[in-house]
Amino acid sequence: MANRNNPSDRPPAGVMTPLEPGIRRIIAPNPSPMTYWGTNTFVLGEGDVAVIDPGPADPVHMDALLSGLQRGERVTQILVTHSHLDHSPLARPLSEATGAPIMAYGDAQAGRSEVMRDLVARGLSSGGEGVDAGFRPDVRISDGEILRAGGLDIEAIWTPGHFANHLSFAWQGAVFTGDHVMGWASSLVSPPDGDLTAFMASCAKLAARADRIYFPAHGAAITDPAARMAWLIAHRQSREADLLATLADGRPTTVSALTRTIYTDTPPALIPAAERNVFAHLIDLVTRKIVVAEPQLEAHADFRRIG
Numbered sequence: 001m002a003n004r005n006n007p008s009d010r011p012p013a014g015v016m017t018p019l020e021p022g023i024r025r026i027i028a029p030n031p032s033p034m035t036y037w038g039t040n041t042f043v044l045g046e047g048d049v050a051v052i053d054p055g056p057a058d059p060v061h062m063d064a065l066l067s068g069l070q071r072g073e074r075v076t077q078i079l080v081t082h083s084h085l086d087h088s089p090l091a092r093p094l095s096e097a098t099g100a101p102i103m104a105y106g107d108a109q110a111g112r113s114e115v116m117r118d119l120v121a122r123g124l125s126s127g128g129e130g131v132d133a134g135f136r137p138d139v140r141i142s143d144g145e146i147l148r149a150g151g152l153d154i155e156a157i158w159t160p161g162h163f164a165n166h167l168s169f170a171w172q173g174a175v176f177t178g179d180h181v182m183g184w185a186s187s188l189v190s191p192p193d194g195d196l197t198a199f200m201a202s203c204a205k206l207a208a209r210a211d212r213i214y215f216p217a218h219g220a221a222i223t224d225p226a227a228r229m230a231w232l233i234a235h236r237q238s239r240e241a242d243l244l245a246t247l248a249d250g251r252p253t254t255v256s257a258l259t260r261t262i263y264t265d266t267p268p269a270l271i272p273a274a275e276r277n278v279f280a281h282l283i284d285l286v287t288r289k290i291v292v293a294e295p296q297l298e299a300h301a302d303f304r305r306i307g
């Protein structure tokens with residue numbers, strides 16, 4: 001499974017590449033440790049086409065995308081999986097250039113759980129993962145909605161967890177999984193945009209479907225979705241088991257103490273991200289009444305195992 005994402009065979013950015021009948025991909029020139037080889041922008045259909053995840057606000061990428069279409073083709077819908085800066089900012093310029101509406105679950109706050117809304121009200125801000133705070137779709141899509149896009153019937157699946165407004169899009173056994181499921185990394189879950197309780201529910205939702213192939217927004221296609229979902233769920237469960245073992249004595253502890261106990265090999269620069277991840281698990285455990293936070297649920301609380 002790892003070899004499919006070998007860096008030595010990374011495809012180049014800016015080249016419109018057919019993947020399957022009705023599915024093309026063009027990679028944005030934004031490679032990084034967070035985006036792998038860059039954002040995959042997908043083009044669905046032929047003639048009248050839908051674009052999934054236009055990518056970062058880069059005019060070079062927009063030119064490559066539009067000039068990569070066949071003569072006479074036009075973009076009729078712009079679908080956005082979620083409003084991180086590597087996915088949604090080119091949507092507005094592309095809409096202005098083509099007249100196509102931007103379709104997404106909602107703005108950058110849409111879909112947040114009550115727990116996350118409460119944490120935001122108490123001062124928790126996003127962790128610097130690059131939120132497109134001004135994102136506003138023209139059309140809001142709800143869970144299970146069938147979109148007539150690019151001449152195709154595409155099913156929208158609300159998959160919050162990496163981001164509250166995250167949608168996946170399904171068509172003929174292929175699912176465009178955005179950042180929810182990727183082949184080269186587990187998904188980042190950083191509160192308040194990231195919500196582990198929602199993430200696990202979204203994983204269960206996708207795992208219950210018998211889809212043929214996943215096309216993530218970064219990296220290569222996943223040709224065995226069932227195996228990848230099983231791995232992703234087990235990966236999170238093993239992190240949770242590590243946390244619960246550390247909390248087993250029932251003594252109160254903090255996010256930073258837990259992070260230092262669990263992430264012993266992590267370079268200092270990555271500790272803040274690891275703390276966000278530990279906090280994501282603790283929020284989920286508090287929601288499930290396995291852990292309590294004192295005096296209240298926030299990043300600097302004391303956490304104690306009760307279940």
Ligand SMILES: [Zn+2]
Binds near residue numbers: 179
């Ligand atoms: Zn993202």
